[in-house]
Amino acid sequence: MKGEDWIGRELADIKRQMQQDRAANPFGPMGILPRKGGIDVQGFVNSLRLDGTKGVAMDDDGVFIVYGPDGTTPVARFGPLESAPGEYGVEVLVGATWVQLGAQAVTWDLVAGKPADFASLVTSAVANATDAVxxxxxxxxxxxxxxxxxxxxxxxxxxxxxxxxxxxxxxxxxxxxxxxxxxxNVTDATLAPEAVLNLRPVRYDRKPSGTNGEFPGAKGEFGLIAEEVAQHVPEIVTKFQGEIDGVRYDLLAVALLPVLQRHEQIIKEQGEEIARLKNLMSMKGSV
Incomplete structure (x- = not known):
């Protein structure tokens, strides 16, 4: 059976080994110590940028912290939340307030960097829409x-x-x-009735409109063809950018007045002739 002196020697040996292990870490005095799964640097696990500033760190609570360009100001966190104590997730610093991602509705007040004047944005949008047509x-x-x-x-x-x-x-x-x-400069308009009577009423389907023809045209419309009207009654044809484009249907009734007036004159003359013939036949019958 081993005596008490053996136990003493074992304790001394363990103490010596611990002292040797502690001396084997020259970074200990600087606060850099081994840690399970990483290196503990004065209580933090740090990741430095190329310029030497701190980019990411993990503290003793297991929170990953992302720092801004200065290497000292936190801008994002992953782990236990400042914005919702007792909960875990990701949060970012908006102004001076931590905001949890995915757990809130973004309000206008929380939007950072918004312009004070939107005039240029509206102008740009209108210009882009116009160019697209x-x-x-x-x-x-x-x-x-x-x-x-x-x-x-x-x-x-x-x-x-x-x-x-x-x-x-x-x-x-x-x-x-x-x-x-x-x-x-008002004068009487002269328009040959035959010109109006030569107009050809038609039925037609309007062509599709839109860049890719996505808007179908009306079907079975009733009207005139402007190019044909221009050959007979150009006074009621309209142009757009120098080309025949439409018919002034409101003036078509005016163009029909000479036709109606001529027909009225013919009816009047025929009525007078019929009356004269009836009177002549009546005189012959009384002889």
């Missing part, structure tokens, strides 16, 4: 000034006006007026 379609799709109000407004009041769309720079709307106070 096909040039030919853009020329034919210009909205008249005030047209958005016109098509959404349930018109009230006691007087109503038909509207023109001008070809000025803004394609402004205006009343379709016909009072003499707006006119000068």
């Amino acid at each position: 096909n040039a030919e379609e853009a020329a034919h799709a210009l909205d008249a000034d005030g047209s958005e109000y016109g098509w959404t407004n349930n018109v009230a009041g006691t007087e109503f006006y038909a509207l023109w769309v001008g070809n000025d720079g803004g394609f402004h709307l205006g009343r379709n007026v016909s009072s003499i106070k707006y006119k000068e």
Whole structure:
């Protein structure tokens, strides 16, 4: 049986080995000690950037901390949360407040770096939208000034006006007026009735519109072909950017007046002739 002196020698040997192990770590005085799964540097596990500033550290509580460019200001954390004590997750520093990611609705007040003036953003968005429209379609799709109000407004009041769309720079709307106070150099218009009678009513389908034809046109519409009307009654044809574009259907009734007047004259003359013949036959019957 081993005596007490053997136990003493064993304790002394263990103490000596511990002293040797402690001396084998020259970084101990600097606070750099071995740690399970890593190296403990004065209570932290650190990862340094190339410039020597601290980038990431893990403290004794197992929290990973990401530091800003100065290497001292925390900007993000992973582990136990400052923003929600007792919970775990990821949080970032917004201003002076820790905000947990994925557990909150971002409010306008929490958005950092937002501009004070959005005028340039709006201008840019409008410019980009305009550039995206096909040039030919853009020329034919210009909205008249005030047209958005016109098509959404349930018109009230006691007087109503038909509207023109001008070809000025803004394609402004205006009343379709016909009072003499707006006119000068007024003369009688001469229009051959045969010209109006030569117009050909047609039915047609409108072509699809849109860049890729995604908007189908109306089917079975009733009207006239502007190019054909221009050959007979050019006075009621409109142009857009120098090309035949439409028909003034509101003036078609005016163009029909000579036809009606001629028919009225023929009916009057025929009525007078019939009356004369009846009178002549009546005189012969009384002889």
